[in-house]
Amino acid sequence: MPSTTTLPVPVTAPLRIGPHVVDPPVVLAPMAGITNVAFRRLCREYGAGLYVCEMITTRALVERHPETMRMITFDPDEKPRSMQLYGVDPETMGRAVQMIVEEDLADHVDMNFGCPVPKVTRKGGGSALPYKRRLFAAIVRAAVRAAEPAGIPVTVKFRIGIDDDHVTYLDAGRIAEAEGAAAVALHGRTAAQRYSGEADWSAIARLKEAVTSIPVLGNGDIFSADDALRMVRETGCDGVVVGRGCLGRPWLFRDLQAAFAGLPIPTGPTLGEVAAVLRRHAELLAAHLGEGKGLRDLRKHMAWYLRGFPIGSQLRQRFGLVSTFDELDDLLGQLDHDAPFPEDAEGPRGRQGSPARVVLPEGWLDDPEDLSVPAGAEIDHSGG
Template sequence: MAKVQIGNVTLENQVFLAPMAGVTDLPFRLLCREMGTGLVCSEMVSAKAIYYKNKNTESLLEIHEKERPVSLQLFGSDPELMAEMAKRIEERPFSILDINMGCPVPKVVNNGEGSALMKDPLLAGKIISAVAGAIHKPVTVKIRKGFDDSCVNAVEIARIAQESGAAAVAVHGRTREQYYAGQADWDIIARVKAAVSIPVIGNGDVTGPEAAERMLKETGCDAVLIGRAARGNPWIFRRTIHYLDTGELLPSPPIEEVREMMLRHAALLTEYKGEYTAIREMRKHVCWYTAGYPHSARLRERINEMETMQELEAVIRG
């Protein structure tokens, strides 16, 4: 398995956890790290929220030594504010700072943030340059294929990112207009790879070990990001790394291991967020963990009625 060098950070393999709002919190990142992923990435953090000391932001910034190396993802549209907040948090134990220029969510885009920056290459460059110049840690950028079919400019934005001081760029092969629908365009990832000399990380439709291998071969990218396919499936990292190393496809985990992982996940959530929040957040995770299993619909119904860890454990073990 090839290592990946991003600035002064050496990552042990090419299989990374993609940032996902509401999913890649600290407990989930710990589980994925244990399964071997070369890099975990935080949920996106608002530069404005850091500036205004938003009470919910502190938990998003929390990092555990056992999950490192961590990429902390920041979003915003004001170059000066982004640079100032990057500097303010630089002493925290993350290894890489990622700038989000790919989020498709309306409330982010309507503020001129996330994937809206794909429409303003000049501003995108100013943000990257300001942040990269403000801190010593490597700065990376996550972009999309483009904003819509009339604005497919990932290659242009990637070149600007490189010229502005970015140490790597991640490319999701869909436009903002697509959100997560349709097929990801891996050709755009290959075109970005051919256009820049910094590492390129491919994202989109990496659904398992074989898809990861295909993306690496077809695009020439340096690493892959796994996002939605990791929900309820942290084993995807262990299986993908093993497959890339050996060509052997490990079986899916037995149901007993899935049960234990759900309980471990719930225990970690309880430790970091308290029982009330943990049990409610586990409802979506249980849906993902149990998708496709017999009687999973009934299990999900019962989970939605649970209020305590004791009740959750009884249902999962039952």
């Protein structure tokens, strides 16, 4: 496959998260309904890195919610096994991590303090929680202490803040560092921005200056390998976290591996090659969920895989309704397999939306030192 050159590789030390060396320094961000074991395996087939499962809620884990227990599936060769936890109660967080240790459920725990979804922030969870500094510290401390006997590293992901008037990321980074986190990751947007506009990479640079003893990872607007190299160069971050950029593009991890190795980045795949990837994704989902449910789950990926290719609205619509392998193979056979990868397939993908006021519990902003666990914020199911 022809190749194109890329930017010079920034000189960085190897990324270490506890005992794990992450080379290249690339992390797949957990995405609800996306980063199940099937998608993670597909991405891992393209390159090394750290691949995080869908968000798991601490309450659902300790109560052994059946769907949650299914979601924490890992491939036998998936190392390290990386699990992201969502929680608002230090006690429940500690119990969840203790369960992970005692039952050998994962090798790395990431903590979610970046979710901007209204149903989460209105109860004080996700990206609303770091505003409560003492509570945030207590949750991180509980996870780190529970993980310590097994040597499992705990990392923490958060946003710039609630909005431009309530910026929390520097405090969050210093607190996580002080409480024993193995690394921190910053999505360069506020909760109010959600996924709109451009990520503020300068905030990642400022966090790197403030947090000096553990790795700082950058997240936001990495849609190509060159974006990743540019982020590292501009911010000094120790690695990158990739989310929406790999939707319908698992080969992005091949590109990232090449870029960080200083090798030419392969050109984008032809439509025939994309068809083969799509078929592989279907097989993995069917093995995980069964054919019917697996192919229904694949439907949401279709627009991402086929973005920019000239296939016609009618065929595109039929892909979004596929329910069997026979249907899928028939549709894949109708594609022009020689069609080159289109330029307009590059760039942002996935949800973007528009900025919005962050819905918070009443009186949430009154006292950032309040240690009270937000009422009703514990979620009893995972992946939301």
